[in-house]
Amino acid sequence: MTKxxxxxxxxxxxxxxxxxxxxGDAKVQWRGKISHVQDGDEKRxxxxxxxxxxxxxKLADLTIEATKNEPTEERExxxxxxxxxxxxxxxxxxxxxxxxxxxxxxxxxxxxxxIQDQIENLGEEISEKVHFDQxxxxxxxxxxxxxxxxxxxxxxxxxxxxxxxxxxxx
Amino acid sequence: MSExxxxxxxxxxxxxxxxIKIKTLGQFSVWRxxxxxxxxxxxxxxxxxxxxxxxxxxxxxxxxxxxxxxxLWEDWNDRDFKVALHGIHKALEPNRPSRTExxxxxxxxxxxxxxxxxxxxxxxxxxKYIIIGNEALSKEKKTAExxxxxxxELYQGVFLPNRIYEDWSSEEREKTQLLILGTYITLAEIxxxxxxxxxxxxxxxxxxxDNTWEDAYRLQMRxxxxxxxxPQAIKTxxxxxxxxxxxxxxxxxxxxxxxxxxxxxxx
Numbered sequence: 001m002t003k004x005x006x007x008x009x010x011x012x013x014x015x016x017x018x019x020x021x022x023x024g025d026a027k028v029q030w031r032g033k034i035s036h037v038q039d040g041d042e043k044r045x046x047x048x049x050x051x052x053x054x055x056x057x058k059l060a061d062l063t064i065e066a067t068k069n070e071p072t073e074e075r076e077x078x079x080x081x082x083x084x085x086x087x088x089x090x091x092x093x094x095x096x097x098x099x100x101x102x103x104x105x106x107x108x109x110x111x112x113x114x115i116q117d118q119i120e121n122l123g124e125e126i127s128e129k130v131h132f133d134q135x136x137x138x139x140x141x142x143x144x145x146x147x148x149x150x151x152x153x154x155x156x157x158x159x160x161x162x163x164x165x166x167x168x169x170x
Numbered sequence: 171m172s173e174x175x176x177x178x179x180x181x182x183x184x185x186x187x188x189x190i191k192i193k194t195l196g197q198f199s200v201w202r203x204x205x206x207x208x209x210x211x212x213x214x215x216x217x218x219x220x221x222x223x224x225x226x227x228x229x230x231x232x233x234x235x236x237x238x239x240x241x242l243w244e245d246w247n248d249r250d251f252k253v254a255l256h257g258i259h260k261a262l263e264p265n266r267p268s269r270t271e272x273x274x275x276x277x278x279x280x281x282x283x284x285x286x287x288x289x290x291x292x293x294x295x296x297x298k299y300i301i302i303g304n305e306a307l308s309k310e311k312k313t314a315e316x317x318x319x320x321x322x323e324l325y326q327g328v329f330l331p332n333r334i335y336e337d338w339s340s341e342e343r344e345k346t347q348l349l350i351l352g353t354y355i356t357l358a359e360i361x362x363x364x365x366x367x368x369x370x371x372x373x374x375x376x377x378x379x380d381n382t383w384e385d386a387y388r389l390q391m392r393x394x395x396x397x398x399x400x401p402q403a404i405k406t407x408x409x410x411x412x413x414x415x416x417x418x419x420x421x422x423x424x425x426x427x428x429x430x431x432x433x434x435x436x437x
Contacts, residue, residue, distance in 0.1 A: 008337070010337035010340065012340045012341075012344050014344065014348070018384075018423055020423050020424055020425060021424065022424050029420070029423075031382070031418055031420075035340075037334075037335060037336070037337045037340050038335055038337070039335070040334060040335060044382065044417040044418055045418070046418040046419060046420050
């Protein structure tokens with residue numbers, strides 16, 4: 001039987017906020033560090049998606065380790081169920097963006113909902129599907145920030161999906 | 171003597187008079203009436219863990235026994251808890267007459283807590299010194315400096331280094347690390363004009379804890395500049411640039427770049 005402690009993963013996340021001006025524009029930069037308590041590994045990030053990937057990797061390791069002695073069929077079933085957690089994380093990720101990217105425009109929430117819809121359809125070009133014309137009064141910097149966040153999120157999701165596929169095939 | 175200086179003095183007096191002193195930063199050790207308690211006296215490691223758990227949660231009044239057991243034991247029973255608690259009582263108060271209430275671990279029904287008003291704990295003192303320093307910063311700079319220095323003296327390393335893989339200890343470790351980083355930076359700023367070398371040293375100490383702490387690089391640059399060591403100031407910027415790129419994939423802040431330009435312009 002797997003020990004109770006081996007079924008736990010704890011993470012400590014540190015955010016460090018930097019507010020500064022660049023070309024007359026006020027900017028906010030987040031720097032972070034996530035630590036996995038049980039093995040002491042840590043990762044720094046300036047994009048929260050990197051922290052999510054780090055968490056997902058540690059959680060996947062936990063499930064893989066805990067099921068290593070299970071019969072193949074049973075193991076596959078458990079792994080599949082565990083990976084459904086990743087779907088949840090994928091859906092939650094845009095919420096984090098929403099919290100992180102501060103934007104005064106009300107339309108932003110609409111865009112966020114659209115992003116979330118798009119993310120559920122993996123394999124599609126996320127950033128192209130977002131209707132940026134709803135966000136007419138936003139500054140160029142806001143557009144750029146959003147686009148960068150979306151495309152990096154899309155990349156991470158693809159990476160994660162292929163990882164999940166790979167692990168499922170094992 | 172000002173009210174804040176009084177508070178500083180009270181902390182020192184408390185340290186001198188406390189019958190139990192506990193060091194948690196950099197290593198774990200406990201003194202009973204100035205005599206170090208050996209780990210043998212605690213008996214089992216779980217006894218030590220229970221005491222460390224109570225220290226980590228000293229701000230949460232009255233911890234329920236079941237919550238404590240859930241965090242420390244894989245499969246617990248009342249007996250395990252009783253044995254560990256008895257071990258603490260025996261180590262801290264070996265001569266306590268039977269049927270008298272323990273003095274240092276207080277019990278209320280099935281909840282327990284550490285008596286922080288009679289036990290001196292380094293991490294607790296560190297926090298109090300920083301609070302005094304912050305209060306004094308705008309009105310009594312010398313008191314602030316003294317308080318911050320006391321806090322830094324107490325920081326001998328991470329909180330409970332032998333428990334870094336235990337999640338119940340993480341919160342306190344993280345909190346203390348951030349407190350001390352802030353203290354290094356604030357003190358380095360205070361002493362920059364009159365003692366740039368000390369400011370450089372303090373910034374270095376902050377970077378030893380977190381090598382991406384950009385404020386510390388800027389302070390070092392300003393310190394080197396004040397000492398007339400322009401090449402070292404530029405070298406510090408370059409180091410900052412490399413570390414930030416490596417760890418986050420980002421460039422230094424405009425404020426840091428601006429400082430570099432000012433330093434370069436002097437030449």
